[in-house]
Amino acid sequence: KAGVTQTPRYLIKTRGQQVTLSCSPISGHRSVSWYQQTPGQGLQFLFEYFSETQRNKGNFPGRFSGRQFSNSRSEMNVSTLELGDSALYLCASSLGPGTEGEKLFFGSGTQLSVL
Amino acid sequence: SQKIEQNSEALNIQEGKTATLTCNYTNYSPAYLQWYRQDPGRGPVFLLLIRENEKEKRKERLKVTFDTTLKQSLFHITASQPADSATYLCALDGGSARQLTFGSGTQLTVLP
Numbered sequence: 001k002a003g004v005t006q007t008p009r010y011l012i013k014t015r016g017q018q019v020t021l022s023c024s025p026i027s028g029h030r031s032v033s034w035y036q037q038t039p040g041q042g043l044q045f046l047f048e049y050f051s052e053t054q055r056n057k058g059n060f061p062g063r064f065s066g067r068q069f070s071n072s073r074s075e076m077n078v079s080t081l082e083l084g085d086s087a088l089y090l091c092a093s094s095l096g097p098g099t100e101g102e103k104l105f106f107g108s109g110t111q112l113s114v115l
Numbered sequence: 116s117q118k119i120e121q122n123s124e125a126l127n128i129q130e131g132k133t134a135t136l137t138c139n140y141t142n143y144s145p146a147y148l149q150w151y152r153q154d155p156g157r158g159p160v161f162l163l164l165i166r167e168n169e170k171e172k173r174k175e176r177l178k179v180t181f182d183t184t185l186k187q188s189l190f191h192i193t194a195s196q197p198a199d200s201a202t203y204l205c206a207l208d209g210g211s212a213r214q215l216t217f218g219s220g221t222q223l224t225v226l227p
Contacts, residue, residue, distance in 0.1 A: 109157075
């Protein structure tokens with residue numbers, strides 16, 4: 001079974017631009033979560049989608065948004081990029097509510113650099 | 116406010132010894148706790164999950180304990196190998212199943 005796929009792997013943008021990151025979950029997984037990882041703050045929860053609905057949202061500004069499609073694939077968007085948005089963005093999939101649904105399976109991430 | 120602390124940023128041990136990593140938390144009442152392994156440039160990999168009503172969980176050379184009174188989890192790797200070298204993260208549910216709060220991690224190096 002294929003793992004979680006994130007594209008692109010690396011991305012370089014300039015301040016003020018916007019960016020869209022993509023995530024394909026493991027087949028059969030209906031929940032997709034996004035995390036931001038930086039050396040200073042570690043792993044921080046952005047949001048979670050299940051059945052195309054955002055179920056939870058972390059403490060990030062409205063510039064960070066996401067969506068989930070009917071095939072469970074997900075995208076996250078960051079608008080008006082700031083230097084501090086430079087980070088590794090990780091997508092994780094899981095089965096969803098119920099037993100075993102707490103286990104997260106992470107992709108390798110998208111390394112975003114904002115210049 | 117909620118806080119998770121992992122005992123040290125880095126831990127070096129000799130091959131064959133048991134590595135013990137600590138995760139302490141405050142202002143939490145988690146339903147479960149998880150441990151993940153992360154290698155450089157990769158996403159975290161799930162290792163073990165232990166629920167609040169469980170004291171101990173084992174998987175091959177890995178063992179995790181969970182003491183809700185002490186608000187502490189211990190993660191053990193027995194007969195450690197250089198391939199076990201990685202950063203290990205503990206994570207607690209943040210009130211919702213997939214909204215995990217992660218510790219800052221402990222970088223383990225197993226010396227041959």
